[in-house]
Amino acid sequence: MSVRxxxxxxxxxxxxxxxxxxxxxxxxxxxxxxxxxxxxxxxILQKALSDIKDRFPTLFVSIRKGLFWYFFEPNVNEPIxxxxxTSPCRVINPHENNGYLFKVYYHNKRISMECFHSxxxxxxxxxxxxxxxxxxxxxxGYDVDxxxxxxxxxxxxxxxxxxxxxxxxxxxxxVVGREEPLAEHIEGIPFExxxxxxxxxxxxxxxxxxxxxxxxxxxxxxxxxxFIYAIYEESMKYxxxxxxxxxxxxxxxxxxxxxxxxxxxxxxxxxAVMPTHSLSFEAVARNVxxxxxxxSKKENLYPRINANVKSEKHPVIRGVPLVFKNIxxxxxxxxxxxxxxxxxxxxxGIIHVPESMKKHIDYFTFILPAAAPNPLNLGVCSFNDKxxxxxxxxxxxxxxxxxxxxRLAHDTGLDIRIYSNDWGLPHE
Amino acid sequence: MIGGYLMSKCKxxxxxxxxxxxxxxxxxxxxxxxxxxxxxxxxxYSYDPPIKRQLQQxxxxxxxxxxxxxxxxxxxxxxxxxxxxxxxxVAGIVYVWLLVVHTILQRRHxxxxxxxxxxxxxxxxxxxxxxxxxxxxxxxxxxxxxxMGSAISINIAVSTTEMRWPDYSIYQIIIMVVGxxxxxxxxxxxxxxxxxxxxxxxxxxxxxIALMIFKDKKFKQELKKRFHA
Numbered sequence: 001m002s003v004r005x006x007x008x009x010x011x012x013x014x015x016x017x018x019x020x021x022x023x024x025x026x027x028x029x030x031x032x033x034x035x036x037x038x039x040x041x042x043x044i045l046q047k048a049l050s051d052i053k054d055r056f057p058t059l060f061v062s063i064r065k066g067l068f069w070y071f072f073e074p075n076v077n078e079p080i081x082x083x084x085x086t087s088p089c090r091v092i093n094p095h096e097n098n099g100y101l102f103k104v105y106y107h108n109k110r111i112s113m114e115c116f117h118s119x120x121x122x123x124x125x126x127x128x129x130x131x132x133x134x135x136x137x138x139x140x141g142y143d144v145d146x147x148x149x150x151x152x153x154x155x156x157x158x159x160x161x162x163x164x165x166x167x168x169x170x171x172x173x174x175v176v177g178r179e180e181p182l183a184e185h186i187e188g189i190p191f192e193x194x195x196x197x198x199x200x201x202x203x204x205x206x207x208x209x210x211x212x213x214x215x216x217x218x219x220x221x222x223x224x225x226x227f228i229y230a231i232y233e234e235s236m237k238y239x240x241x242x243x244x245x246x247x248x249x250x251x252x253x254x255x256x257x258x259x260x261x262x263x264x265x266x267x268x269x270x271x272a273v274m275p276t277h278s279l280s281f282e283a284v285a286r287n288v289x290x291x292x293x294x295x296s297k298k299e300n301l302y303p304r305i306n307a308n309v310k311s312e313k314h315p316v317i318r319g320v321p322l323v324f325k326n327i328x329x330x331x332x333x334x335x336x337x338x339x340x341x342x343x344x345x346x347x348x349g350i351i352h353v354p355e356s357m358k359k360h361i362d363y364f365t366f367i368l369p370a371a372a373p374n375p376l377n378l379g380v381c382s383f384n385d386k387x388x389x390x391x392x393x394x395x396x397x398x399x400x401x402x403x404x405x406x407r408l409a410h411d412t413g414l415d416i417r418i419y420s421n422d423w424g425l426p427h428e
Numbered sequence: 429m430i431g432g433y434l435m436s437k438c439k440x441x442x443x444x445x446x447x448x449x450x451x452x453x454x455x456x457x458x459x460x461x462x463x464x465x466x467x468x469x470x471x472x473y474s475y476d477p478p479i480k481r482q483l484q485q486x487x488x489x490x491x492x493x494x495x496x497x498x499x500x501x502x503x504x505x506x507x508x509x510x511x512x513x514x515x516x517x518v519a520g521i522v523y524v525w526l527l528v529v530h531t532i533l534q535r536r537h538x539x540x541x542x543x544x545x546x547x548x549x550x551x552x553x554x555x556x557x558x559x560x561x562x563x564x565x566x567x568x569x570x571x572x573x574x575x576m577g578s579a580i581s582i583n584i585a586v587s588t589t590e591m592r593w594p595d596y597s598i599y600q601i602i603i604m605v606v607g608x609x610x611x612x613x614x615x616x617x618x619x620x621x622x623x624x625x626x627x628x629x630x631x632x633x634x635x636x637i638a639l640m641i642f643k644d645k646k647f648k649q650e651l652k653k654r655f656h657a
Contacts, residue, residue: 007653008652010656066654067655068657071653085471087473107471108468108469193475198470199454318657398454402454405441405454406441406454409443415443418441418443418449418452418453419449419469422453422470423473425451427473427475
């Protein structure tokens with residue numbers, strides 16, 4: 001088998017930072033879930049997971065240490081499916097997980113894939129989950145078909161799926177500096193028990209799109225503006241705030257480059273809004289739209305990606321042993337990551353599956369981890385006209401989320417279905 | 429009704445709350461007819477804190493170790509008679525730590541444990557030798573034989589688990605390089621008896637030939653994996 005020829009993988013450019021910054025609190029683990037119409041059978045799910053092992057060689061790996069960098073090695077152990085017992089996006093300990101850096105969970109009607117960000121990005125997990133659900137449904141005996149929108153479990157992965165696209169598209173002559181102002185941070189009281197609270201809001205994607213269009217916006221621009229405005233109204237309207245509210249919005253680079261990689265290939269746009277004393281929602285929306293439009297242009301994204309790859313290829317950095325590199329990378333992660341942003345909004349977009357699978361799946365959710373100094377994040381995805389807005393927070397205060405949903409319900413008049421994992425609520 | 433769920437509206441937030449929810453998660457308004465855990469989408473969490481007892485015990489031993497070491501050093505300096513004897517007590521304590529924590533308690537590959545023990549014992553031997561008048565018995569005999577012993581044990585450990593994943597031939601490569609150190613020490617004048625040092629070098633040579641012949645591809649790959657920059 002061609003997959004077996006790959007006896008190891010280097011970590012891609014984005015992957016390299018996460019092992020250094022990962023901790024019990026900042027887990028770098030995110031989750032994509034499919035909610036079906038029936039209760040999940042763990043035995044069949046286990047079988048489905050084992051079946052698709054050879055299809056995703058870059059995910060079924062374990063991480064090992066080299067002198068200068070970590071690397072991934074194919075993992076021959078059996079992957080495990082887990083019942084859900086704790087709040088989502090915990091740190092994944094490979095020692096308890098047969099060496100794997102992802103976990104597949106089942107609870108009630110939900111199948112979840114939690115993934116350490118070094119393995120892949122949201123898009124990669126989405127593709128994996130689609131194939132897993134397909135295999136699950138076909139083992140259940142349903143007549144389902146992959147067509148062109150789901151990777152067939154027993155097919156061979158292509159070279160393009162295994163490639164490191166950051167290296168492939170690297171252009172060392174097109175580099176730009178990455179200096180950016182620092183961001184204000186959301187303050188709050190952390191939960192007594194380490195864990196995150198999730199609040200899901202499900203509504204009609206087409207109706208929301210219609211409303212956003214009528215306001216001259218896209219869904220992402222509208223939700224980002226709502227989010228920024230909620231942060232502004234709830235925590236930064238009064239007081240002397242010198243730094244901007246900055247929302248980090250990941251961009252799937254596969255939309256800009258013709259890449260099919262199953263590994264990391266995303267960048268982000270940091271949208272900044274100054275919290276002045278009188279700020280209207282309309283002004284925020286205009287500002288966000290302008291910045292997103294500019295930021296997502298290839299000529300603006302490309303030099304930033306190149307800058308990241310360039311620093312990885314710097315001869316001095318390359319020669320530093322891993323132990324010291326981790327210290328440097330932790331600082332880089334803090335300097336270029338958490339300190340630069342207030343919160344993150346990641347939109348996974350529309351998830352496509354064939355008609356034959358559609359009737360078995362209710363909707364998908366997409367959850368980001370949350371920890372100080374970025375204690376509140378938002379993941380969005382949509383499937384079959386159901387858009388899920390998934391807030392995660394590590395602080396007790398729900399006021400920003402409340403502000404967000406109240407304005408959303410008021411402005412659009414749409415019916416929003418809300419539920420939560422109720423983490424951190426008073427308990428015995 | 430969405431997807432067969434009975435739902436009720438939160439009067440404050442104007443959103444629909446799933447019927448398994450007791451309260452509106454946005455404003456904590458109590459929902460009237462919440463049906464208990466029917467179709468619950470999240471489990472009932474247990475909030476038991478993780479067990480961190482072991483760390484506490486470590487701390488107690490660390491505290492005792494530091495106190496004893498400082499006390500011994502202090503006595504040594506206050507009653508100085510030209511001998512730095514307290515270093516043995518400190519080295520002994522450090523060695524016990526290493527033995528208990530790294531070699532016995534931690535989950536590491538046996539190859540790494542042997543290497544760490546080799547370094548620690550060698551350091552202690554050189555120290556004793558230096559303080560006892562530097563007759564070079566440590567570099568002449570003890571260290572070359574320790575290295576040869578380690579090389580043989582590591583090769584047995586790695587070869588007998590060869591079919592298992594993951595691959596640990598990196599330790600064979602490291603001990604091979606370490607085996608050349610006694611010769612270098614001899615050439616630099618740190619040792620005076622040639623044959624044990626040559627013997628250690630020869631063991632390295634044998635490992636090298638074995639790796640080249642039996643593991644030629646794996647050997648190269650392992651080097652690439654572990655040393656890619």
